Amino acid sequence: MIFSSWPELLVVDVEGNGTTPPDLVEVAALPIRDGRPDKTTAKAWLTRPNRPVTSFATRVHGLSNDDLADQPAWAEISGQVHAFMSTAWICAHNAHTDYRVLSAHLPNWAPAGVLDTLRLAKATFPNLSKYSLDALIKHVEPDLSQAPAPGRHRATFDAFATAQLLIAMASRYETWDQLVATAVPPGLPGAPEPEKDPTLW
Template identity: 70%
Template sequence: MNHTAWPKLLVVDVEGNGANPPDLVEVAALPIRDGQADTSMAGAWLIRPPRPVTPHAARIHGLTNKVLANSPAWKEIANQVHTLLADAWICAHNGHVDYRVLSAHLPTWEPDGVLDTLRLAKATYPNLPSYGLDALLEHVKPDLTRAPAVGRHRATYDAYATAQLLLAMTDHYDTWDQLVAAAVPPGLPGAPKPGEEPTLW
């Protein structure tokens, strides 16, 4: 696939404090440029949530209330996140979740489209026993040698891993429109309207 013709695209990942609805404790946004993850232009933020991080959430991502005590509140960095994500497509694993959480925190933001690597993987690799991120990374085995050292379940690592997974799967598609048809969940921004899906004819 010719990646140079892609629109502005950022792979995103968010981590929450375990509340319902969640408060953000970490956001990462990694641009894809010319078929590569551009770490030099990535955005990454730790956030002090208004409600405490639950013990369950802290066990998953390691971001405790003590770790986040000196981080900025969301209102202090929201404009930075909005600026980076403006006029762009986003991509995430189980993308509707990240889209919903980011939209709740950025009420005036709307992405141009939402690519979901979970949906894309089901179209690209049918009949796998699992489509969780760990299972897909084991199946695809992308190069993660340059992934952030913080490890899984941190937003920066997961965004990088998701970006490599996305780029590996694009080898199975000839055009951006084909990728969109396979990867954008119905009802989310960027989803093809009826009659717009690419066909063989």
């Protein structure tokens, strides 16, 4: 895989307040440059949700209503998030979820494409019993020594872990187009057009 051939790509992760549909409480966007996560240009935002964070959500990511009380509302930062992500490709684990939530919060946002490390992992490691982020970290053993604190289930950490998993799996493919064909879920931006049946004319 020639990583320098990749278009602009951001690994993203979001955390929500636990409601359905969720309000965002944290967004992280980590660029991949030359086959490495670029922490120097990464961005992360905390935001105060419109509805309170549920106790279950707090147990998952550790962010409480008190933690977020002084953070800006989404309307105050949505322009920054939109401008940073712009029309880049994005990657996420179980990308349908992150793409759906971000699209609901950024109605005019249109990424060039969406890679899904969950879909990619199922093709790359077909015999695993689980494909959760934790299961893949255990299987691939990526270098997480430089992962941001405070750890798992925070958007910055999970984006870094997902980036390392993406890079490790992508190295098994020869070209960007092969990666796209494997990792972009049907119906999401960037998915290859299905081949048309040849005619008999």
